[in-house]
Amino acid sequence: xxxxxxxxxxxxxxxxxxxxxxxxxxxxxxxxxxxxxxxxxxxxxxxxxxxxxxxxxxxxxxxxxxxxxxxxxxxxxxxxxxxxxxxxxxxxxxxxxxxxxxxxxxxxxxxxxxxxxxxxxxxxxxxxxxxxxxxxxxxxxxxxxxxxxxxxxxxxxxxxxxxxxxxxxxxxxxxxxxxxxxxxxxxxxxxxxxxxxxxxxxxxxxxxxxxxxxxxxxxxxxxxxxxxxxxxxxxxxxxxxxxxxxxxxxxx
Ligand SMILES: C[S@@+](CC[C@H](N)C(=O)[O-])C[C@H]1O[C@@H](n2cnc3c(N)ncnc32)[C@H](O)[C@@H]1O
Numbered sequence: 001x002x003x004x005x006x007x008x009x010x011x012x013x014x015x016x017x018x019x020x021x022x023x024x025x026x027x028x029x030x031x032x033x034x035x036x037x038x039x040x041x042x043x044x045x046x047x048x049x050x051x052x053x054x055x056x057x058x059x060x061x062x063x064x065x066x067x068x069x070x071x072x073x074x075x076x077x078x079x080x081x082x083x084x085x086x087x088x089x090x091x092x093x094x095x096x097x098x099x100x101x102x103x104x105x106x107x108x109x110x111x112x113x114x115x116x117x118x119x120x121x122x123x124x125x126x127x128x129x130x131x132x133x134x135x136x137x138x139x140x141x142x143x144x145x146x147x148x149x150x151x152x153x154x155x156x157x158x159x160x161x162x163x164x165x166x167x168x169x170x171x172x173x174x175x176x177x178x179x180x181x182x183x184x185x186x187x188x189x190x191x192x193x194x195x196x197x198x199x200x201x202x203x204x205x206x207x208x209x210x211x212x213x214x215x216x217x218x219x220x221x222x223x224x225x226x227x228x229x230x231x232x233x234x235x236x237x238x239x240x241x242x243x244x245x246x247x248x249x250x251x252x
Contacts (some may be wrong), residue, residue: 004115004210006050006071008227012203014074015104017208018193027191028054029061032108032137036062038126042105045129047094052078052087055205058108059086066099068092094122100250101128102243106135113140113172114165115210123179130251135184136176138247142169145188145245150197151204155223161214169247176249190241198235201227 004010010017020028036042041063046055049067051074058065067089069075075089092098094109094116107126116122126136143149143166152158173183194200204224212220231237 004213007073009076009213010208010210011051011071011073013206014208015053015077017206018051018053018202019203020053021195024191025054025057026196027189028139029057031187031189031246032058033061034110035137035246036106036135043103045099045104045107046105047095047097047126048115049089050074050112052089054079054108054110055087055089058086058140062106066090066104068094068097068099070138083249088242095125097125097129099129100106104130104133104134106130106137107140108137110139113138118177120175122182123176127180129252132249132251136181136249136251138172139189139244140172140247142172142245142247144168147242147244149242150240151200151223151227153213154226155219157215158211158217158223162211165214169245170246179239180252181249182251182252183247185246187246188243189246190243193237193241196235197231197237197239200239201231202216 044058044062044065045056046065049055049069052067054065055065055078064086067078067087069078069089070091070093075091078089091097094112095118107130130136136245143163146163146166148159152162157209169186204227207220
């Protein structure tokens, strides 16, 4: 299983391959708002901000946001695509953030936690940069709470390789608890559908899922062919909505 190098792959196609509709983005912002204090502005960090899928929407909803992102290319795409007042992008990682201690009210990690190499260090660093009672919104994948999209079955080793990378929820919680956090909430968020199955197939062809890096090229090709056959029978069928886990942690 190799690491995804976002400086050489995915960055060009990521905004199209992982596009969110306005309705999906709105559902996430509503879920984040429910886990955050009501006062505004809130100072935010989008840790592993990638191409800035969420960063501008966070700024609009809550206040100034810093996207912290280790990949130069992903940051370049974010800067080109999503500039707006109250948004900046800095080089850094969850383990090493270029912001002062106690300077943020919340941090979002959206599908970036599983890329973090030194997780205990990141849990301590996230606690450093948040104010007391600051919140971490962790949209992670957990091996025991794993969303299973309709197309995953078309890759025979799909579920096995996709879950192998993720820790069970209790392990993630234990690590954060040891680093000065407490659980403030856990729930599933169900944003509206991605569109049709044909829309989803088009996005899968862009290969902007780290899941593909865990399969051989032949397995990816065979899986995509199998999905094409299934979709060709009814391309306009809706892609079912997915329930996705959101863990909220509070810095003690
Ligand atoms: C699947 S993308 C998610 C990007 C964005 N959060 C989103 O939802 O579109 C994962 C991102 O995590 C970043 N990443 C990798 N290692 C990281 C680390 N140690 N700390 C923070 N982010 C990291 C990658 O460079 C990549 O941009």
